[in-house]
Amino acid sequence: xxxxxxxxxxxxxxxxxxxxxxxxxxxxxxxxxxxxxxxxxxxxxxxxxxxxxxxxxxxxxxxxxxxxxxxxxxxxxxxxxxxxxxxxxxxxxxxxxxxxxxxxxxxxxxxxxxxxxxxxxxxxxxxxxxxxxxxxxxxxxx
Ligand SMILES: [Zn+2]
Numbered sequence: 001x002x003x004x005x006x007x008x009x010x011x012x013x014x015x016x017x018x019x020x021x022x023x024x025x026x027x028x029x030x031x032x033x034x035x036x037x038x039x040x041x042x043x044x045x046x047x048x049x050x051x052x053x054x055x056x057x058x059x060x061x062x063x064x065x066x067x068x069x070x071x072x073x074x075x076x077x078x079x080x081x082x083x084x085x086x087x088x089x090x091x092x093x094x095x096x097x098x099x100x101x102x103x104x105x106x107x108x109x110x111x112x113x114x115x116x117x118x119x120x121x122x123x124x125x126x127x128x129x130x131x132x133x134x135x136x137x138x139x140x141x142x
Contacts, residue, residue, distance in 0.1 A: 015078075021033070021078065023095070025131075038092065040088075040089035086099075099129045
């Protein structure tokens with residue numbers, strides 16, 4: 001990310017939702033969490049021909065940012081690395097829909113999941129995906 005946060009800003013951001021990941025609600029360690037752009041910042045990529053080996057190529061960021069207005073502190077949520085990487089450029093509701101498809105996807109692709117489910121070791125529950133920041137905000141304003 002291009003926005004540089006001071007140590008104090010980073011700590012404030014980490015504590016924004018009680019020190020937990022804005023999405024899954026896991027406890028964030030002091031180091032190793034990500035500042036997620038709630039609304040994505042799109043960075044232009046180009047092929048870096050010098051970096052790639054023969055027949056391969058690498059992508060590099062040109063520094064061009066398409067939604068620079070999203071690169072601000074108000075648009076940042078603290079997130080664990082897996083949530084941040086999975087969310088990628090999804091919107092909040094796009095991300096929610098993707099998470100809602102996870103059990104179906106596990107059933108389709110994982111023989112381990114199907115076996116565990118067949119033997120009653122895994123039980124899929126049907127419920128809406130509620131992010132931690134939504135629960136947290138509801139508790140704070142209650
Ligand atoms: Zn998370």
